[in-house]
Amino acid sequence: MAIPGRPHQPARPTRPGWLPxxxxxxxTGCGWCVAACGLHLLSLEVEQWRKTSTLRDADRCTGCSDCAVTCPFHAIAMRKSRNAEAFDADLRSVNPRGAASP
Ligand code: SF4
Ligand code: SF4
Incomplete structure (x- = not known):
């Protein structure tokens, strides 16, 4: 999927099982990653007065990493995960405020 504002950049390969x-x-809640995801899987959630990007539908994520490479603050790391449930557990170690899926 092409990254908005970079139409000539080749599509990034999907990597099933990898999640942001x-x-x-x-x-910082800037929202660049939200715009970068062509499947609209990321949203900004407010917790403790701060906006934070949150993955809402891990099962649909292709692992393309468009969101990760777009983040100007290097706040997204792609992680290999066995499934969405395991990913939630992994994410809690990075983001103790919550897991990715509702
Ligand atoms: S890795 Fe997943 S969340 Fe990130 S841009 Fe690709 S499909 Fe969207
Ligand atoms: S993860 Fe990066 S691009 Fe996404 S809202 Fe946070 S700082 Fe912005």
């Missing part, structure tokens, strides 16, 4: 983990300590 947002480090809430680095996330």
């Amino acid at each position: 983990a947002v480090d809430s300590g680095r996330c």
Whole structure:
């Protein structure tokens, strides 16, 4: 999927099983990653008066990493995960404020 504003950049390959983990300590809530995801899987959630990017539908994520490479603050790391449930557990180690899925 092409990144908005970079139409000539080749589509990034999908990597099933890889998911973006947002480090809430680095996330500024700028929303660039939200715009970068062509599947609209990320949204900004307000917790403790701060906006943080949150993955809402891990099962649909292709692992393309468009969101991660777009983040200007290097707040997203792609992580290999066995499934969405395991990813939630992994994410809690990065973002103790909550897991990715509702
Ligand atoms: S692009 Fe990075 S800093 Fe901006 S909302 Fe997404 S994760 Fe947070
Ligand atoms: S890795 Fe997942 S959340 Fe990130 S841009 Fe690709 S499909 Fe969207």
